[in-house]
Amino acid sequence: xxxxxxxxxxxxxRRDASLxxxxxxxxxxxxGLLTLGAxxxxxxxxxxxxxxFKTPAEAYTWPPIWLPAKWSLANFTQLFDTIPFARMFFNxxxxxxxxxxxxxxxxxxxxxxxxxxxxxxxxLFFGSHLLSLMIPWQVTIIPVFLxxxxxxxxxSFTALIVPSIxxxxxxxxxxxxxxxxxxxxxxxVLIDGGSWFTALRHVALPAAKGAxxxxxxxxxxxxxxxxxxxxxxLQSSEKMLLPVGLLSFQNxxxxxIPVLMAGATLSTLPTVIAYMFVQRYLTDAAxxxxxxx
Amino acid sequence: MKKTLLLLAALSLSTAxxxxxxxxxxxxxxxxxxxxxxxxxxxxxxxxxxxxxxxVPWGVYWQKAAAMVAGGSTFDVMWMNLDxxxxxxxxxxxxxxxLDAKTAAALPSVRTAPYRVAGQLYAVPLGxxxxxxxxxxxxxxxxGVPVPTSSWTFDQMLAAAKKLTFTxxxxxxxxxxxxxxxxxxxxxxxxxxxAGGTGLIKKTGDSYTANLDATFxxxxxxxxxxxxxxxxxxxxxxxxxxxxxxxxxGQMGILVQGSWMVSTWDQNKELDWAFAPFPSVDGKQPRPxxxxxxxxxxxxxxxKDAAQTLVTWMNTSPQAQRILAQKGLLPTLAENYxxxxxxxxxxRNAQTVFAQLPNSVVINFxxxxxxxxxxxxxxxxxxxxxxxxxxAKLPDAIKQASSEMDTLLKTxx
Numbered sequence: 001x002x003x004x005x006x007x008x009x010x011x012x013x014r015r016d017a018s019l020x021x022x023x024x025x026x027x028x029x030x031x032g033l034l035t036l037g038a039x040x041x042x043x044x045x046x047x048x049x050x051x052x053f054k055t056p057a058e059a060y061t062w063p064p065i066w067l068p069a070k071w072s073l074a075n076f077t078q079l080f081d082t083i084p085f086a087r088m089f090f091n092x093x094x095x096x097x098x099x100x101x102x103x104x105x106x107x108x109x110x111x112x113x114x115x116x117x118x119x120x121x122x123x124l125f126f127g128s129h130l131l132s133l134m135i136p137w138q139v140t141i142i143p144v145f146l147x148x149x150x151x152x153x154x155x156s157f158t159a160l161i162v163p164s165i166x167x168x169x170x171x172x173x174x175x176x177x178x179x180x181x182x183x184x185x186x187x188x189v190l191i192d193g194g195s196w197f198t199a200l201r202h203v204a205l206p207a208a209k210g211a212x213x214x215x216x217x218x219x220x221x222x223x224x225x226x227x228x229x230x231x232x233x234l235q236s237s238e239k240m241l242l243p244v245g246l247l248s249f250q251n252x253x254x255x256x257i258p259v260l261m262a263g264a265t266l267s268t269l270p271t272v273i274a275y276m277f278v279q280r281y282l283t284d285a286a287x288x289x290x291x292x293x
Numbered sequence: 294m295k296k297t298l299l300l301l302a303a304l305s306l307s308t309a310x311x312x313x314x315x316x317x318x319x320x321x322x323x324x325x326x327x328x329x330x331x332x333x334x335x336x337x338x339x340x341x342x343x344x345x346x347x348x349v350p351w352g353v354y355w356q357k358a359a360a361m362v363a364g365g366s367t368f369d370v371m372w373m374n375l376d377x378x379x380x381x382x383x384x385x386x387x388x389x390x391x392l393d394a395k396t397a398a399a400l401p402s403v404r405t406a407p408y409r410v411a412g413q414l415y416a417v418p419l420g421x422x423x424x425x426x427x428x429x430x431x432x433x434x435x436x437g438v439p440v441p442t443s444s445w446t447f448d449q450m451l452a453a454a455k456k457l458t459f460t461x462x463x464x465x466x467x468x469x470x471x472x473x474x475x476x477x478x479x480x481x482x483x484x485x486x487x488a489g490g491t492g493l494i495k496k497t498g499d500s501y502t503a504n505l506d507a508t509f510x511x512x513x514x515x516x517x518x519x520x521x522x523x524x525x526x527x528x529x530x531x532x533x534x535x536x537x538x539x540x541x542x543g544q545m546g547i548l549v550q551g552s553w554m555v556s557t558w559d560q561n562k563e564l565d566w567a568f569a570p571f572p573s574v575d576g577k578q579p580r581p582x583x584x585x586x587x588x589x590x591x592x593x594x595x596x597k598d599a600a601q602t603l604v605t606w607m608n609t610s611p612q613a614q615r616i617l618a619q620k621g622l623l624p625t626l627a628e629n630y631x632x633x634x635x636x637x638x639x640x641r642n643a644q645t646v647f648a649q650l651p652n653s654v655v656i657n658f659x660x661x662x663x664x665x666x667x668x669x670x671x672x673x674x675x676x677x678x679x680x681x682x683x684x685a686k687l688p689d690a691i692k693q694a695s696s697e698m699d700t701l702l703k704t705x706x
Contacts, residue, residue, distance in 0.1 A: 056560040060542035061464065062527075062534045082325070145364045154366050231353055232360045235316065235368075236345070247350035248322050253550070254537055254557050 045268070052076070052262040059258040075262035085263065087238055088245040092224060093270055095160055095241065100219035102165045104212055111174035112200045116186070126175075132168035141232065148233055159233040160241075164223065170215045177211035178204055213281035220274050242267050312340065313599040315369035318347040320354040323556045327620040331613055335606055342599045344370075362386045367593035369600040373416050374586050375407050379661050381589070382415050388590040388597055389413045396609050399626060404585040407658045416587035417608045420623035423583040423653050424483045425646055426572070427540065427548040427558075431565040432457055432466065438546070441569040443648065447484070447515065450547065450572040454525035457546030469547040470536025471519030471526030475681050476512055477673045479582045479656060480549045485512045486580035486654045487573060493673065494660055494702065501663065501705050503698035505673075505691050512574065517680060517687055529682050540566075551584065552646055555621050555638065567642045571649050583653035665705045672697045 047066075051059050052075055054068040079085050113119070114126045144163055153159040185207070186199040194202075205212070230241045237245075246263045249256040319328060325348060332344045347368060349357050355377060361367045362384065373381065381387050392400075392414065400418065408416035426441075433440055438453045454468025474481040477493060488508050495504040520528040532539065537554060539545040541561050547569070558566050571579035588608060590600040607613050614624035618633035621643075627634070627650065635643050660666055676694035679685035685693075 057542045057563065060534055060538035060544075062532045062539060062542070062544060063464075082322075142360065142363055145360060149364050149366050154364075228353075228356070231349075231357055235347060237347065244350075244353075247352055248348050250350055250352055251322050252320060252351040254323070254554065256557075256560065257538075258560075 048261050048268075049265050051258055052265045054258055056256075056258055059261075075258045076266075078256075078259050079262045079266075082259070083245050083248050084237060084240075085242075085245065085266070088240050088242045089266070091239060092242040092267075095157060096220050096223040096270075099161055099164045099223045100216045102161070103167045103170045103219040104216050106165055107167060107170035107174055107215065108205065108208075108212065109200065111171045112178050112196075112204055114171070114175050115178035116199075117196065129168040129171050133172065137228075141228065145232055154233060155235040155239065157239065160230055163229075164226075167219060170219060173215045173218070174208065174211055177208050181207055209281045213278040217274060217278050217282075221271060224271060312343050313596045314343045314345065315594075315596045315599050315603060316345050316347055317370045317603065318349050318354075318368035319372045320349055320351040321372065321553070322348050322350065323553055324620070324622055326556075327617055327622055330616050330620065331607060334612055334616060335603060338612070339602065339606070342602060344603055362591065362593065365593050367591040369590065369594040369596050370603050371589050371591060372419075372586055373408075373589040374584070375655070375658070375661060376667065378408060378416065378587075378589075379664075379666075381591075382410055386592055387415045388592045388594065388600075389415055390417060390590060390601055390604065392417070392605060396605060399609060401625070403655055403658070404583075404587075407585060407655060407661050408587055410662075416589045417604050418585055418587045418625055419608060420617060420625050420627055421583045421650060421653065422551055422553050422586065422623070423646060423649060424480050424549065424571075424581040425552045425649070426569040427550060427554070427566050428569045429540065429543060429546050429548075429565060430567050431543070432546045436546075440567075441572070443570045443645070445570050445572045446576075447572045447574045451519070451523060451525070454519065454547055455523065458525045464544060465527075465531075467527050467539060467545050468525035469519055470540070470545060470549060471516060472528060472681065473536045474516040474519065474549060475674070475677050476509060476516055477670070477677050479551075479584070481513070481516050482656060483549070483571065483579075483581035483654075484516060484574055485509055486582065487571065487577060488512045488575055489577055492657065492660075494657070494663070494666075494669065494698070496660070501660075501702040503669075503673075503695040503702065505695045505698075510688070510691055513677070513680075513691065514687055515574075520681070521683065540564075552623060567640070568645045569642065570645045578652055579649060580652045580654050581649055582656055583650070585655045585658070663705055665701050669698050669701050672701065
């Protein structure tokens, strides 16, 4: 083993130094811009959390004050005393998790079939999925409500869950991903005598973990924030979901902002946890996206 | 003994089995405790009916109501207001309410009349909710301003507001909530009626015209001057906080708001608030506006009889009236429960609320059948808002509003 001479860096020319300085400058500028963006996004959250611990007098003071003089849990106590917060929270969590999971269960086979199989009426069926994305939900809300009522599902979780199981958006999202998977992976399964279902289960789905995680997260967030549909199909307070329940603090002439912020602070927790839970898969998806092509 | 117990158990089971369940819906979360107390008392005194409380927030109340009416599924008893009543009644969505002659006679006619169509009553009014004046007594004391008496005038109110506008510990304290006193809205209109105003729309024969006369213009100018000339009130440029929020934070001396805000002030236990008499304008008797909300039974209710029993009990029974008054809320037959109301709000000068009730006005009560009323009022509000936000001169805003209102009213019957 010969010992080689250590490489000596070439002396920087004036042009190189200038280029390096410019790159550093633009990087600093970009960093500054991103920091500003991050601060703009974070500030309302910080304000929300801090306001949850303020007295009403502090919350409404003008000009606003950031930190409460004395940290108080009174708003949280009032939150739980005024509305069945724990019940609403639980309802929102389990329905959102269930709907998001059922979304994936129904959308994944459909998306895979559209991406890989050829069957009569395929274009029509796929088009109808896309069409469902283009029709505003406000148009369909009354007909669906009438249907729900005729089925006797009014004021039941079934009314909340069943219409949300099929999602054109999730099908489209997963379709795009399955289409980008190299066919060779599945062809080896088919050559070995496996079925399309085996290929889906053992090749496509594991490869699509990231896309599924993203689709699940989108669906979860959509249902977690869902407001008008639960408001219309649910009536009993023991079945009510969090977004509708929190609006109880907004009256015709006044809003109880500190208590509302206490509720909003608690209601962000599941979304943060959900994101942390699927974040690994999202990162994996970014890494494995090199498979494309 | 065993047989008796079994019989009792069977009886209670049969009662439970035949009990009718009805849903009561309100948008007013500020009186949730009172409503729940009422329902508990009703359920106890009416074992054959079980009422369930439903709070549907104001922001979505009418969306939900419209969807339910369209879908034929509904609550059994609902809160209604005068702005929305004509639509629901004209759509056949409300069931007529039958009251015995004695109960009907006891109801205040000024608040039942707007809910009567072709001689038929479609709603039973809740307690009066008048526009009132609140003061921060601690600020009055600190600035040496005398507490208002029954002879309080607009000029005295302005003088007080000037003294109450100051800076304290780096915070701006304001005299009054002028931004809320747009003259076409209920708080500002209370001054307009007090100045001798007769209504924003005039009916002559079969036709309607805008009535933004000299009284309206003069009162509007006085109220607008609170922000831009007298500078005793924050305008939209000075603060993003609403008047009641600044009052709650102890940064406003005088607040013109509704009697329903009482439970809101409880949020700040340190706030030393009290009612004050409504000030007179130009030496005339004050005539504050009163909201006339009511309870209705939707046509879609499957338990109309039970629903009507609840409506009648809530708004006329001595037990319900007493419960409301004891919670600091004005019941339908307010005058009969004055002592309970005053006891519920000790030291808050609550008798002034009663003093102003006989002269209070229900806005546009004679115009509720006018189909274009919501559009006409929206045009007026939009134009005046331009002046209130400093984006137009008041005379121009009134002129434009008057012209556009007349255009809309030409088509009205």
